[in-house]
Amino acid sequence: MRCRRCRTAPVVIKLPRHHTAFCAGCFDHYMVDQLGRAIHDYRMFGRDEPILVAVSGGKDSLGLWDLLDRMGYTTTGLHVQQGIGDYSTVSETKCRAFADEKRLPLVVYDLRKEYGGGVTEIADATHRSACSSCGTLKRYAFNRIGRELGFGVVATGHNLDDEAARLLGNLLHWQVDYLAKQSPALPAWRAKLIRKVKPLHRLAEREVAAYAVLRKIDYMIDECPMSHDATSLHYKAALNQLEEHSPGTKHFFYLEFLRRQPFGAPGGTEEGVELQECATCGEPTTLPAGQAGGTALCGHCRLIESFGPAQPAAVPVQIDRD
Numbered sequence: 001m002r003c004r005r006c007r008t009a010p011v012v013i014k015l016p017r018h019h020t021a022f023c024a025g026c027f028d029h030y031m032v033d034q035l036g037r038a039i040h041d042y043r044m045f046g047r048d049e050p051i052l053v054a055v056s057g058g059k060d061s062l063g064l065w066d067l068l069d070r071m072g073y074t075t076t077g078l079h080v081q082q083g084i085g086d087y088s089t090v091s092e093t094k095c096r097a098f099a100d101e102k103r104l105p106l107v108v109y110d111l112r113k114e115y116g117g118g119v120t121e122i123a124d125a126t127h128r129s130a131c132s133s134c135g136t137l138k139r140y141a142f143n144r145i146g147r148e149l150g151f152g153v154v155a156t157g158h159n160l161d162d163e164a165a166r167l168l169g170n171l172l173h174w175q176v177d178y179l180a181k182q183s184p185a186l187p188a189w190r191a192k193l194i195r196k197v198k199p200l201h202r203l204a205e206r207e208v209a210a211y212a213v214l215r216k217i218d219y220m221i222d223e224c225p226m227s228h229d230a231t232s233l234h235y236k237a238a239l240n241q242l243e244e245h246s247p248g249t250k251h252f253f254y255l256e257f258l259r260r261q262p263f264g265a266p267g268g269t270e271e272g273v274e275l276q277e278c279a280t281c282g283e284p285t286t287l288p289a290g291q292a293g294g295t296a297l298c299g300h301c302r303l304i305e306s307f308g309p310a311q312p313a314a315v316p317v318q319i320d321r322d
């Protein structure tokens with residue numbers, strides 16, 4: 001079978017949702033094109049703006065880092081070492097090896113050094129789920145470290161499948177407040193917040209996986225051992241079943257939601273979101289219902305406070321350059 005674009009080279013991937021099939025070269029062109037479109041449509045960052053790329057060591061974030069670098073953007077990786085046994089050790093190794101090979105700067109931020117325990121210990125001690133504790137700590141680290149290092153934007157590797165599954169979860173539970181946060185580009189509403197963008201949101205998980213394989217990226221294949229029963233995996237499985245029956249379902253579900261959403265211009269608006277500084281760490285936080293201004297603790301500080309005694313001062317972070 002010949003590529004539908006160049007009509008000469010053999011097909012390496014079929015894309016039923018686009019009614020097409022590409023050879024390796026044309027698929028690469030498609031990936032760059034979709035990424036460029038996402039960056040442009042949501043005004044994610046400018047040509048010369050330094051970008052902090054949050055890298056887990058998986059195919060999505062390393063694939064994103066590779067694409068942005070090839071497209072000529074100035075990037076630095078940020079890996080949060082979560083302290084989840086071998087899984088975290090291997091993830092960190094994959095990030096370091098990728099950064100070394102491409103001669104790109106990488107910051108490794110170790111939760112165990114910062115808090116005296118990793119996700120496993122923090123979740124156990126606080127009786128919270130590992131996934132929610134990890135999400136809280138990572139979001140906090142992306143914002144604080146990004147800002148301290150002088151970045152205005154942090155990019156994550158969330159893909160179309162991640163976002164469609166999240167949308168399904170939010171709708172099933174009618175978490176209307178969360179819908180506004182589903183934009184692929186969240187602006188820096190306050191001085192202490194940096195922009196958060198998801199440049200892969202137009203690309204399906206299998207497309208990003210195919211890209212990583214074709215580019216010979218050595219990524220972490222194993223899923224996090226703490227997430228084997230995560231609800232999002234069930235939503236993804238349900239959406240995959242629908243997709244198999246009707247290709248394009250995920251694409252239409254999420255991208256059409258973005259097109260129709262009543263949250264204003266690309267990137268959403270601040271309207272209805274009440275932000276104030278956390279009474280402990282000073283980072284911006286939404287004000288919980290009924291809580292008086294000036295007393296609010298952010299999710300991170302509530303978690304860390306219930307983890308244990310006062311924590312040591314934040315570990316200064318520096319960009320590793322070889």
Ligand code: AMP
Pocket residue numbers: 053054055056060061078079080081082138155156157158162
């Ligand atoms: P996940 O929530 O694990 O599906 O990850 C979504 C995105 O968050 C990834 O594509 C990365 O951009 C980022 N991410 C996840 N884990 C880490 C980590 N340990 N360090 C840095 N970024 C991460």
